[in-house]
Amino acid sequence: MPEPRESESRKLLGRLREALAEGSAGQERLDRITGLIAESMRTDVCSIYLFRDQETLELCATHGLKPESVHQTRLRLGEGLVGRVARDAQVVNTADAPSERGFRFMPETGEEVLSSFLGIPIQRLGEGLGVLVVQTKEPRKFSDDEVYALEVVAMVLAEMTELGAFQGEGAALAALHQRPFMFRGNVGQEGAAEGHVYLHEPRVVVTNPIADNPETEKKRLQDAFDRLRVSVDEMLSAAPVGDKEQTQVLETYRMFANSRGWIRRMEEAIQGGLSAEAAVEKEQTAARTRMSKVPDAYLRERLHDLDDLSNRLLRILTGQGSNTGAEIPADPILVARNIGPGELLDYGRSLRGIVLEEGSVGSHAAIVARALAIPLVINAGPITTEALNGDPIMVDGDEGIVHLRPDDTVATAFRDKVAMQAEAQKRYASIRNKPAKTKDGIHISLTMNAGLMADLPSLESSGADGVGLFRTELQFLIRNKVPKRGELAALYARVLDAAKGKKVVFRTLDIGSDKVLPYMKPQDEPNPAMGWRAIRVGLDKPGVLRMQLQALIRAANGRPLSVMFPFVAQFEEFIDAREQLAQALEREAKLKHALPETLEVGAMLETPSLAFAPRQFFEMADFISIGGNDLKQFFFAADRENERVRRRYDTLNVSFLNFLENIITRCNETETMLSFCGEDAGRPVEALCFAAIGLRSLSMRPASIGPVKNLLRRSSLKEVREVIDKARDSGAQSVRPAVMDWLKSN
Ligand code: PEP
Ligand code: MG
Numbered sequence: 001m002p003e004p005r006e007s008e009s010r011k012l013l014g015r016l017r018e019a020l021a022e023g024s025a026g027q028e029r030l031d032r033i034t035g036l037i038a039e040s041m042r043t044d045v046c047s048i049y050l051f052r053d054q055e056t057l058e059l060c061a062t063h064g065l066k067p068e069s070v071h072q073t074r075l076r077l078g079e080g081l082v083g084r085v086a087r088d089a090q091v092v093n094t095a096d097a098p099s100e101r102g103f104r105f106m107p108e109t110g111e112e113v114l115s116s117f118l119g120i121p122i123q124r125l126g127e128g129l130g131v132l133v134v135q136t137k138e139p140r141k142f143s144d145d146e147v148y149a150l151e152v153v154a155m156v157l158a159e160m161t162e163l164g165a166f167q168g169e170g171a172a173l174a175a176l177h178q179r180p181f182m183f184r185g186n187v188g189q190e191g192a193a194e195g196h197v198y199l200h201e202p203r204v205v206v207t208n209p210i211a212d213n214p215e216t217e218k219k220r221l222q223d224a225f226d227r228l229r230v231s232v233d234e235m236l237s238a239a240p241v242g243d244k245e246q247t248q249v250l251e252t253y254r255m256f257a258n259s260r261g262w263i264r265r266m267e268e269a270i271q272g273g274l275s276a277e278a279a280v281e282k283e284q285t286a287a288r289t290r291m292s293k294v295p296d297a298y299l300r301e302r303l304h305d306l307d308d309l310s311n312r313l314l315r316i317l318t319g320q321g322s323n324t325g326a327e328i329p330a331d332p333i334l335v336a337r338n339i340g341p342g343e344l345l346d347y348g349r350s351l352r353g354i355v356l357e358e359g360s361v362g363s364h365a366a367i368v369a370r371a372l373a374i375p376l377v378i379n380a381g382p383i384t385t386e387a388l389n390g391d392p393i394m395v396d397g398d399e400g401i402v403h404l405r406p407d408d409t410v411a412t413a414f415r416d417k418v419a420m421q422a423e424a425q426k427r428y429a430s431i432r433n434k435p436a437k438t439k440d441g442i443h444i445s446l447t448m449n450a451g452l453m454a455d456l457p458s459l460e461s462s463g464a465d466g467v468g469l470f471r472t473e474l475q476f477l478i479r480n481k482v483p484k485r486g487e488l489a490a491l492y493a494r495v496l497d498a499a500k501g502k503k504v505v506f507r508t509l510d511i512g513s514d515k516v517l518p519y520m521k522p523q524d525e526p527n528p529a530m531g532w533r534a535i536r537v538g539l540d541k542p543g544v545l546r547m548q549l550q551a552l553i554r555a556a557n558g559r560p561l562s563v564m565f566p567f568v569a570q571f572e573e574f575i576d577a578r579e580q581l582a583q584a585l586e587r588e589a590k591l592k593h594a595l596p597e598t599l600e601v602g603a604m605l606e607t608p609s610l611a612f613a614p615r616q617f618f619e620m621a622d623f624i625s626i627g628g629n630d631l632k633q634f635f636f637a638a639d640r641e642n643e644r645v646r647r648r649y650d651t652l653n654v655s656f657l658n659f660l661e662n663i664i665t666r667c668n669e670t671e672t673m674l675s676f677c678g679e680d681a682g683r684p685v686e687a688l689c690f691a692a693i694g695l696r697s698l699s700m701r702p703a704s705i706g707p708v709k710n711l712l713r714r715s716s717l718k719e720v721r722e723v724i725d726k727a728r729d730s731g732a733q734s735v736r737p738a739v740m741d742w743l744k745s746n
Pocket of ligand 1: 606
């Protein structure tokens with residue numbers, strides 16, 4: 001005797017397939033399906049509700065309710081039992097619907113005499129599409145097999161909806177993946193971009209959800225699993241030795257790939273009438289639903305792994321590789337769950353914009369996107385589920401907003417904004433070769449931050465006075481092994497050549513914290529931002545630091561050289577780092593290499609402790625650069641990567657300004673050159689306030705130089721200083737409101 005599950009769902013799917021093959025389209029097709037489900041399951045009613053927009057469900061077809069209510073009856077997410085099924089993505093099965101929590105009576109449908117209710121979410125890969133409902137007059141609790149059968153049908157309906165099977169004549173159904181969507185994320189890199197979606201990992205399309213022969217499908221599934229296991233083993237043997245994290249993930253993959261429970265559930269779905277790929281997707285949908293509900297970060301990650309493996313299985317089964325052959329569209333905007341810095345660099349400047357579902361402001365990808373000046377929005381909701389390759393998309397990197405398939409009104413407003421920005425760019429270009437001199441005659445040196453060779457052309461186009469911060473770790477981050485000294489020397493030499501005599505301040509390697517090198521042993525620290533990073537690593541394990549210092553001396557080849565040590569927290573670290581440099585110079589002299597014509601050695605002030613260092617430190621340092629990103633995080637004890645707390649403390653907070661002013665005073669006393677090179681230096685209002693309290697050198701992203709210079713040239717620092725002082729005296733928490741008011745009235 002066949003298994004009961006098989007009989008219910010196979011019977012239903014068989015009939016469904018016949019109905020779908022009949023060639024009807026749109027509404028007629030939906031009506032037919034509700035009719036045959038009601039008949040097969042011996043219910044009085046079968047209805048299909050589909051999402052009209054993110055919040056509203058619409059009755060799209062029914063057998064048994066009043067026909068005039070079709071496309072008229074609508075429910076909000078969470079409203080009534082149908083809304084509850086959609087909101088919770090969970091089955092509701094009850095013999096006595098009116099006594100059920102959330103029941104809402106809808107007289108227009110004529111359902112008053114109905115007693116039992118079975119509602120199944122229609123969803124595809126975690127994306128809710130609607131609800132499939134059957135109801136009877138007689139009280140009846142549906143059996144597990146009946147529920148399962150209807151779940152399988154809902155799965156097929158989701159696939160058919162995805163494929164557009166219910167669009168067309170009279171269906172009044174907004175086709176999926178055609179509606180406009182807005183995603184609100186966080187700013188990763190400012191700027192606006194308009195273009196077309198280019199999915200980093202295109203979604204796999206399943207065109208054959210129903211299958212005749214379960215044995216053939218099970219065999220296909222087995223073969224796919226065999227190939228999956230082989231590829232996981234290959235990945236494991238290719239993983240770098242000592243990379244604990246990657247090995248752990250792959251071990252988990254191997255465990256899943258051998259999990260009997262997972263395979264058995266898929267085989268059950270095949271037995272129920274689904275094809276092998278539809279069975280994988282059914283399990284994947286279930287995993288994604290669980291994923292959204294699991295509060296535990298570790299478990300959520302494991303469900304992510306399972307999701308990743310399911311994608312791999314689907315690619316094997318459908319023959320669609322990670323490259324589905326989709327052409328890179330014109331003006332590509334990369335859409336991905338997340339992406340590594342190396343992959344991002346492979347795409348390079350061909351991308352107009354980037355939208356990530358995950359990521360953080362301080363992540364490697366964000367650093368690279370900033371270096372390439374590509375607008376980036378991070379934490380942008382479930383965009384990879386919604387976007388299709390080639391979809392029109394607009395990225396507002398200033399606000400952290402993404403418009404997918406925007407309608408005309410949104411598109412026009414967006415383009416107006418971009419046109420205004422272009423106007424501003426013209427204004428900035430016209431002052432490119434003019435000095436950043438304020439109305440009261442004070443000159444501020446504006447330099448740029450860089451990290452890649454590709455940044456150097458901006459030196460000319462932005463009008464920067466030089467490179468105030470060259471982050472050398474980017475070169476280490478984008479490779480898969482430690483670069484050789486010769487390679488580095490050649491690269492730094494090219495940087496100096498491209499700078500054509502303008503000063504470049506090279507910061508030695510700042511790894512650790514969020515910047516973990518793929519080929520170095522991860523340290524497993526509870527708090528890496530305050531852990532073994534930057535100069536701490538350089539001094540404890542000086543091999544790489546020495547190699548880097550030698551490369552810099554060789555690159556300078558008799559030209560002036562500026563070297564800066566990151567994350568110096570106490571005087572002694574600076575002394576030790578200088579000693580390393582002195583030894584490197586000695587070695588190079590012995591090897592008869594030309595020594596730099598002049599040598600400036602500075603420190604980054606990124607921890608509050610250094611602001612209170614002995615006077616001798618300030619005397620010894622040739623220059624100091626305030627790394628505001630780190631300094632602010634440690635000053636306020638607010639993680640720079642944690643969006644929630646990061647925004648809580650304003651840079652123009654009186655305490656922080658007072659603190660900066662103290663650093664300025666100490667540097668003035670010893671005549672130590674001081675600059676500010678954190679992201680805040682590139683924000684015009686912040687830059688103006690820094691200048692007003694006495695900073696004379698600011699280093700920023702090249703794109704910020706125009707806007708900062710424009711504001712400085714229009715302002716009198718003396719007046720801004722008066723506004724700041726008055727605000728400070730008033731007991732205000734931040735001087736920003738007062739400065740903004742002053743700017744508006746000037
Ligand atoms: C800083 O901390 O402000 C800085 C410039 O260094 P990074 O952002 O590379 O840590
Ligand atoms: Mg820093």
